[in-house]
Amino acid sequence: MSVLVNKDSKVIVQGFTGKEGSFHAEQMIAYGTNVVGGVTPGKGGQSHLEKPVFNTVKDAVDATGADVSILFVPPAFAADSIMEAADAGIKVIVCITEGIPVADMVKAKPYAVKRGVTLIGPNCPGVITADEAKVGIMPGFVFKKGNIGIVSKSGTLTYEAADQICKAGMGITTAIGIGGDPIIGTTTKEAVALLMNDPETHGIVMIGEIGGQLEAEAGQWIKAHGTKPVVGFIAGETAPAGRTMGHAGAIVGGAEDTAQAKKAILRDCGVHVVDSPADIGSKMAELFSK
């Protein structure tokens, strides 16, 4: 078991022949991900990285039975590509692209949701199920197989957490990078719920940051439905109000979306919150040594 992607996932790459798409598709294939082809409009019929290229997602799905798509499409065209994949029947869409206009995501997200699609991202590192499938841009070697799931808004902080977990003698089931934009497909709560319901996952690391209400919402859900220990970290305690900190969604608008407020809510909900990101691995190890 695992969530979202596994060794049987048939993955296509949208924006396959571009620089980013090519580089990461190659890395994904090297990891062992079952990449069955890619889409670049106008290059259908060609072959790239020894995989077929299609003009449309529909063509790719018809020919390969693909059920997962990863997007490396430039921001101006990314929302359109999300909707194309949803329309073609792709079940899990992972959008790596950073910089998509909010107005585009306001339309693309409900379009995907209405078609029963699980959208991950945008502006995320993707999803990895250790030793099975890497559908993202993360360094695969950091994620050793184990029983801890990770949900995170941040890329490098996900790698940091995975590294600490592995160095503490544990390992990873699936790590889900949900993304740092104001509108993202799969929320913190939804990602945590997936891992909570995965029998192979025994504990969850949840990494959030300033801005929005996703962590608080996840906390309430954990309080009501949680069955496994959750270690939480919220980045940005020292971030000033009203300034965007790198991620488009990382901005303190009011008292309730500060790191302090989120940590307090998570603690109330029974999440094991660490104040230092250096303590994520040791905290999880401590919970399992009891």
Next chain:
Amino acid sequence: MNLHEYQGKDILASYGVRVQRGKVASSPEEAVEAAKAMTEETGTQWYVVKAQVHAGGRGKGGGVKLAKNLEEVKARATDIIGMQLVTPQTSKEGKKVHQVLIAEDVYYPGESETEEYYMSILLDRAAGRNMIMYSPEGGMDIEAVAEHSPEKIFTESIDPSVGLQDFQARRIAFNLGLSGVAFKEMVVFVKSLMAAYQGIDASLFEINPVLKTSDNKIMAVDAKVALDGNGLFRHPELAALRDFREEDPTEVKADQAGLNFVKLDGNVGCMVNGAGLAMATMDIIKMAGGNPANFLDVGGTANAERVEKAFRIILEDRNVKAILVNIFGGIVRCDRVAQGIVDAYASIGEIPVPIIVRLQGTNAAEAKKLIDESGLKVYSAIQLKEAADLVKELVG
């Protein structure tokens, strides 16, 4: 990206939103000419001189003044242009005023009392939709209204598949207690405002106050307009409205170098790959007894050139007593980053503050060796915990 009031009003007017009219001026002489032109265009006898800076609460800081004749226009403009305007939203030093807006007087007496309302359009993140937020309590701080009478704040959620509907615009006008001409004016106002918001890829409109004049016109007396930076590629003409004078000069320089940088007022600079890890690194600095001097995400390609640029930008801040470099190498190899640091060090010459370099991930051990053997005054670490301890040792 934030706009000035006069820029925002020009855009709103182009979408059919009625606005308090005005002309922008950069000197007292231009202000007088602008006032004459306003009288010719609108018949106004009084004028409002309004400082144009990116900050709310301008009136409280003395940045908005009434002038009853041309002499007063000149005197008020002389006072305001060049002043350091301090408002509840600026730093203690305030913001330098480069321009004033000479606006028509819209609070003239007439058949009915004037009324002020509040209206904003913004993203409701939880719903993933835009919403119109409005209140009959205009002209004051909306946070204060939310505090003492939350029942007076209304919202209207916009379904992205169909957009704002007429019944919603009517509901807004009814909830604001309007009837007759003013009601019809408000419906047009709301619809035009929404069209403008979508037309320019805005991320925030805040119109406070929306005024009902004594002759029942509905107009925007102020306009706070912010644009979605990610949507600017569709609007090059709007991108050109950016006023760099309103921004921190170091941040502008960093932006031009492609670095994601926010200036803070602490004593430990930091350079990190990834926004989340960058925020987390700032938090570590604080926990170790220091204070972060900046947020800096060098991005995925932390090569020698970018590392050097980042060092130079951090070192512009004289308060910086130490620098913490925190890189988790994934696709980017740590030994490459380490070489970048050594090269940058050589190119900059003497770096007067201690540098702590924490490189973890691909080839971390090789990277540490490279740093340790470089002979530079650089403290190296692999574990995040070690880096935090080093910060404590140096500045805590």
